[in-house]
Amino acid sequence: MTTSVSIKDLSLNFGNVKVLESLDLEVAQGEFIVLLGPSGCGKSTLLNCIAGLLDVSDGQIFISGKNVTWDEPKDRGIGMVFQSYALYPQMTVEKNLSFGLRVARMPKEEVEARVKRAAEILQIEPLLQRKPVELSGGQRQRVAIGRALVRDVDVFLFDEPLSNLDAKLRNDLRIEIKRLHQRLKNTMIYVTHDQIEAMTLADRIAIMKNGVIQQLADPHTIYNKPTNLFVAGFIGSPSMNFLKGDLNGGTINVSGTPIPLTNYAFEQQLNGAAVLGVRPEHVAIGEEARKMPFQVESEIEIVEPMGADTVAWTKLGGQQLTFRAAAEVHLEPGQKVLIGFDPARGSVFNAETGNRI
Amino acid sequence: MTTEAISSRLPTGAIDTSGPRGPRPKSVTIGRIGVYAFLILSALFFLLPLWVMVVTSLKTMPEIREGHLFNWPALLTFDPWLKAWDTACTGRDCNGLKPGFWNSVKITALSVPVSIVIAMINGYALSFWRYKGSELLFGILIFGAFVPYQVVIYPLIIGMRELGLFATLPGIVIVHTIFGMPILTLLYRNFFASLPIELFKAGRVDGAGFWGIFFRIMLPMSVPITIVAVILQTTGIWNDFLFGTVFAGRENMPMTVQLNNIVTTTTGIREYNVNMAATILTAAVPLVVYFISGKWFVRGIAAGAVKG
Numbered sequence: 102m103t104t105s106v107s108i109k110d111l112s113l114n115f116g117n118v119k120v121l122e123s124l125d126l127e128v129a130q131g132e133f134i135v136l137l138g139p140s141g142c143g144k145s146t147l148l149n150c151i152a153g154l155l156d157v158s159d160g161q162i163f164i165s166g167k168n169v170t171w172d173e174p175k176d177r178g179i180g181m182v183f184q185s186y187a188l189y190p191q192m193t194v195e196k197n198l199s200f201g202l203r204v205a206r207m208p209k210e211e212v213e214a215r216v217k218r219a220a221e222i223l224q225i226e227p228l229l230q231r232k233p234v235e236l237s238g239g240q241r242q243r244v245a246i247g248r249a250l251v252r253d254v255d256v257f258l259f260d261e262p263l264s265n266l267d268a269k270l271r272n273d274l275r276i277e278i279k280r281l282h283q284r285l286k287n288t289m290i291y292v293t294h295d296q297i298e299a300m301t302l303a304d305r306i307a308i309m310k311n312g313v314i315q316q317l318a319d320p321h322t323i324y325n326k327p328t329n330l331f332v333a334g335f336i337g338s339p340s341m342n343f344l345k346g347d348l349n350g351g352t353i354n355v356s357g358t359p360i361p362l363t364n365y366a367f368e369q370q371l372n373g374a375a376v377l378g379v380r381p382e383h384v385a386i387g388e389e390a391r392k393m394p395f396q397v398e399s400e401i402e403i404v405e406p407m408g409a410d411t412v413a414w415t416k417l418g419g420q421q422l423t424f425r426a427a428a429e430v431h432l433e434p435g436q437k438v439l440i441g442f443d444p445a446r447g448s449v450f451n452a453e454t455g456n457r458i
Numbered sequence: 459m460t461t462e463a464i465s466s467r468l469p470t471g472a473i474d475t476s477g478p479r480g481p482r483p484k485s486v487t488i489g490r491i492g493v494y495a496f497l498i499l500s501a502l503f504f505l506l507p508l509w510v511m512v513v514t515s516l517k518t519m520p521e522i523r524e525g526h527l528f529n530w531p532a533l534l535t536f537d538p539w540l541k542a543w544d545t546a547c548t549g550r551d552c553n554g555l556k557p558g559f560w561n562s563v564k565i566t567a568l569s570v571p572v573s574i575v576i577a578m579i580n581g582y583a584l585s586f587w588r589y590k591g592s593e594l595l596f597g598i599l600i601f602g603a604f605v606p607y608q609v610v611i612y613p614l615i616i617g618m619r620e621l622g623l624f625a626t627l628p629g630i631v632i633v634h635t636i637f638g639m640p641i642l643t644l645l646y647r648n649f650f651a652s653l654p655i656e657l658f659k660a661g662r663v664d665g666a667g668f669w670g671i672f673f674r675i676m677l678p679m680s681v682p683i684t685i686v687a688v689i690l691q692t693t694g695i696w697n698d699f700l701f702g703t704v705f706a707g708r709e710n711m712p713m714t715v716q717l718n719n720i721v722t723t724t725t726g727i728r729e730y731n732v733n734m735a736a737t738i739l740t741a742a743v744p745l746v747v748y749f750i751s752g753k754w755f756v757r758g759i760a761a762g763a764v765k766g
Contacts, residue, residue, distance in 0.1 A: 149659075152659075152663060153662075154659050154662060154663070173662070173665075174662045174663045174665075175662070175663065175664065175665030179663065180663070181659070181660070181663045183656040183659065183660060184656070185654045185656050186656075187654060187656035187657045187659065187660040188660075189657070189660075189661075189674075189675050190679060191678040191679060200664050200666075200674075201663070201664030201665050204664055204665045204666050204670060204674075205665055248660070248664070252664075260656075
């Protein structure tokens, strides 16, 4: 596997504010990497650095084996898609697509061929003579993708491309981007704050916070084995339950309720303050709960029917616990139910450092 | 909670549905009549001077001496207009306002495009190509908008003299360009700052440089703001008196200066009808611009550019 984009020891400061600090990232050829994080975590900044739209303070960027740290965006072999589409409003779709090629003074036949191919792939041929204002949001974003496509580049950069679209279109275009990646097999770096987009699209997700990559792994690992409390809380909706307690000899005591962590694969030994993370979807109720290694009787406080399933809020040892139940299960506030889960599927964190143990 | 339990809590009695329904009717109130009456009266009050000017310019001198200021002329005459345009005397020259009009056209036609093109590039560079000190430069430029003209006139005269441009057409064009710069740069900078920065980034990724992005992406988008800038500059420069007096020289004396000379001539009788006609002629150009472009002009004011 060859490296497509390689970022070495990258730092970026705006005055005294350190946005990115000694960041390293290796992206393999053809890989789909998602940079995920809350706003202000530096993910878009990192993407702009890769694109060459921001000058870095320190470090190096390699694209396809070439050091592009000082290169202009156009010389880096990248195409970029922006959140606000950034289509040139006074040009037709065709002119929008061909703008970069015309700037580079490419022969006319070549330009036409490339525009035709991109329009075919994205199914926007009927729109070629229209202006961006005459297009819907989804069509505009396709054109924006097409503008990256015609450049015939190695690396595609997406800066929150679906954030301006409504929920249904977002789903449709997400699938199309995935299909596009499977067809073109280009390297893609995709910035988003939407965890669903990240989970569904990525080969690997890089979760960022305060300019530092917290965890870089495939979606399955990110979801099941989060490396720290931040990642655990950021991924998953409703978010993971955190039960604070005292860890002692393989049992965590949550405000008087002991939960034995049998079969949990500890990465390190620790006795003291710890946090047990349990995903709401890993909590079972009723008959299912009886099969679980840990069971407890609890009273339901709030019920949120979501349609496909129901989220219920309850308490365990005085601490908030949510769980997901099938939509058919009838739940009412005040009802007492038996809930249970397998602590081995959960995650245990050091309460002080927040890291997984 | 079951559905039956909720429906049992709804009131069982019928609701009175005879009350208001649909859009609220528009009613004419005393207050509204008062507002309109006040507005109409104010409009008449402010139009009164214009009325006096127009009727006076159409009267003969004997009729003016009768002193019926507001009356429609008994004997309609257009001679004062012809005289104002063609033969009225300013000092020893008796060519009317005609040469001044063409001088003003020359000055305006040159100053407006030059100042706008420079301000456009300024605003573009200041909003998209931020460099160290660009904010400071912008601050200084804006500060320039608050410097009273009188303060800089004398140094400017010396500067122009040293460059050999004093009392020449290029000289007055340069002066208008300099004084238009702060407000126009602000106008363009704010306009470009309102465009999404991603548009500029997309242009860079597509390989366009400073001028490529300016000419091919930004310029075609800035038509509306340019109309506003043209209106501001045209009316501002046409109405200018101070710079015209000081920097234009006798050869390029603008219409406003010539009007002043006609009106303040101290020899002979005061021809009020000619003076009124000359004044209306001078004011006609900005008036026409305002009338044609009212909507755009309001937008220009809203954009934060009020030129004194």
